[in-house]
Amino acid sequence: MIEARSVWLRYTxxxxxxxxxxxxxxxxxxIVALMGPNGSGKTSMLKVLAGLIKPGRGxxxxxxxxxxxxxxxRRLEARxxxxxxxxxxxxxxxxxxxxxxxxxxxxxxxxxxxxxRVEWVVESLGLDSxxxxxxxxxxxxxxxxVSIARALVLGPKYLLLDEPFPHLDxxxxxxxxxxxxxxxxxxxxxxxxxxEEAYTLRLSDSIxxxxxxxxxxxxxxxxxx
Amino acid sequence: MEDLVGVTARTLYISTxxxxxxxxxxxPIAYTIAWKRLHTLAAVFxxxxxxxxxxxxxxxxxxxxxxxxxxxxxxxxxxxxxxxxEAILVTxxxxxxSHRILKVSIDTYGELAASLGSSRIQAMTLALAESLPGLAxxxxxxxxxxxxxxxxxxxxxxxxxxxxxxxxxSIALEVSMGEYGDAIKLGAVxxxxxxxxxxxxxxxxxxxxxx
Numbered sequence: 001m002i003e004a005r006s007v008w009l010r011y012t013x014x015x016x017x018x019x020x021x022x023x024x025x026x027x028x029x030x031i032v033a034l035m036g037p038n039g040s041g042k043t044s045m046l047k048v049l050a051g052l053i054k055p056g057r058g059x060x061x062x063x064x065x066x067x068x069x070x071x072x073x074r075r076l077e078a079r080x081x082x083x084x085x086x087x088x089x090x091x092x093x094x095x096x097x098x099x100x101x102x103x104x105x106x107x108x109x110x111x112x113x114x115x116x117r118v119e120w121v122v123e124s125l126g127l128d129s130x131x132x133x134x135x136x137x138x139x140x141x142x143x144x145x146v147s148i149a150r151a152l153v154l155g156p157k158y159l160l161l162d163e164p165f166p167h168l169d170x171x172x173x174x175x176x177x178x179x180x181x182x183x184x185x186x187x188x189x190x191x192x193x194x195x196e197e198a199y200t201l202r203l204s205d206s207i208x209x210x211x212x213x214x215x216x217x218x219x220x221x222x223x224x225x
Numbered sequence: 226m227e228d229l230v231g232v233t234a235r236t237l238y239i240s241t242x243x244x245x246x247x248x249x250x251x252x253p254i255a256y257t258i259a260w261k262r263l264h265t266l267a268a269v270f271x272x273x274x275x276x277x278x279x280x281x282x283x284x285x286x287x288x289x290x291x292x293x294x295x296x297x298x299x300x301x302x303x304x305x306x307x308x309x310x311e312a313i314l315v316t317x318x319x320x321x322x323s324h325r326i327l328k329v330s331i332d333t334y335g336e337l338a339a340s341l342g343s344s345r346i347q348a349m350t351l352a353l354a355e356s357l358p359g360l361a362x363x364x365x366x367x368x369x370x371x372x373x374x375x376x377x378x379x380x381x382x383x384x385x386x387x388x389x390x391x392x393x394x395s396i397a398l399e400v401s402m403g404e405y406g407d408a409i410k411l412g413a414v415x416x417x418x419x420x421x422x423x424x425x426x427x428x429x430x431x432x433x434x435x436x
Binding site: 050052072076079080083084085086090092093102103106107150151154 | 334337339340341342343344345347351355433
């Protein structure tokens with residue numbers, strides 16, 4: 001389980017707080033929708049959960065241990081259980097396949113050892129036809145799905161998706177939604193930041209509403225109504 | 226007029242060496258500034274881009290002259306003196322341009338690498354690798370500045386025929402002698418070198434960038 005507990009965050013000492021005592025818990029086998037207006041702190045909360053940003057105050061717990069109290073090696077090990085996928089996909093130079101294998105390469109894992117996982121991700125998200133394409137020539141939707149696939153190749157326990165649906169066409173949305181449901185059934189904890197898209201709402205077990213850096217939990221039905 | 230090929234080759238040797246030296250220390254400085262977000266230092270280097278070349282030439286002349294603190298090295302009026310001067314001249318240019326490129330790259334690729342579970346070193350390496358086309362462009366821009374530089378070459382090179390004469394000092398000499406035709410010919414070569422390198426660097430950078 002990962003949990004942000006009473007987290008306060010600001011990006012510079014003189015700026016305002018982006019997160020103000022915000023708390024959020026991700027339990028295995030669940031999907032949490034993180035919703036709220038633009039600039040409310042959704043992305044910041046996902047990055048804090050992923051261990052990418054150190055909050056000014058509060059704790060980020062991985063299985064009960066604050067990752068910011070850990071030494072570098074243990075923090076890296078903990079961080080590797082969670083993968084954050086940005087709203088704006090970033091592709092490195094090379095083909096789609098090069099990008100899919102980027103995380104494995106960065107972790108020093110031989111791609112052949114993860115061959116089955118890669119094949120499963122490629123097949124599940126229908127990427128076969130674009131594997132040899134230049135990753136920087138992809139459409140926004142294609143790049144979005146490749147960046148999600150790149151995260152899934154790593155087999156994360158916690159998947160933190162920042163607005164994954166808006167750029168995708170209907171077929172890709174359906175594929176991704178099906179895959180997220182499958183991952184949930186396998187015990188993966190998923191957070192989806194977004195607005196009130198039908199897919200995000202339908203998939204979520206609970207909704208964290210964030211506004212002005214404060215999180216309140218709601219039942220999915222209350223948002224639908 | 227001195228042999229055109231000889232002057233051009235000497236100019237290329239001096240400018241290329243000076244630019245590579247400046248890149249050798251300028252890019253690591255730029256990387257450190259970008260990684261550690263040393264905004265004030267970045268602003269200092271940006272400001273130093275505007276220092277007049279003749280002033281750098283004068284300072285270097287005072288350092289390298291017989292009475293200067295580095296006079297014992299006997300570097301005044303040698304190609305090495307011009308190389309040192311031009312390297313100092315283009316360092317702020319390389320640091321300033323590279324810093325801007327690396328800053329964006331560290332923000333973008335550094336975060337991507339971290340989000341995929343990389344260590345800090347791997348994130349830094351990825352950010353650097355993805356910046357290479359831009360860094361090559363900034364180095365080419367510095368070369369363009371170095372190749373046409375006059376103040377340093379004249380003051381610490383001395384414009385010695387067959388030894389420290391470069392295209393820019395040759396132009397100055399030809400103009401002073403009223404040989405405008407030769408000056409224009411030398412100017413055309415200088416312009417071709419400057420533009421040619423920039424265009425080639427840009428095209429190569431674009432090609433690498435597209436993957």
